[in-house]
Amino acid sequence: MTVTGVIQHKGFGTGTWALDAEDGKSYELHKPPSELQKKGLKVEIDGEIRDDVMTIAMIGPVLEVKTFKVL
Template sequence: MSMKVEGTVQRATVGLGGWMLVTAEGQSYEIYQESAPPDLLKEGLKVKVKGAVREDVMTLNMVGPVLAVESFEPA
């Protein structure tokens, strides 16, 4: 199911690294790198992301639910 999330892109400093989206409320989502456009993966970028949480994917980062990105725009 698609959802929209607004937040700030941050580099994950736990696990093997990676990228996450952190909302103003403090909820974090791990950005699924296989679906992430390179323009999204920039530290401090404020964005609105349309995507879906992947229940079938596990990672070693463990920073939050894995979010597969469908599209994004600057916030």
């Protein structure tokens, strides 16, 4: 799936990287590449929802990044 949105850092535990998508949903980025670990970055991410993964952040669906494009 492809999602567009803005990268955010959410303060749960030691902090987690998230994508606040344009549709209003928040996705938790699963092991994001370091280029994506930048607050406020507008990106388009192609990835996969990992239904088999649970996390400490619990802020929304877990999105594993396959490819991404900085907008």
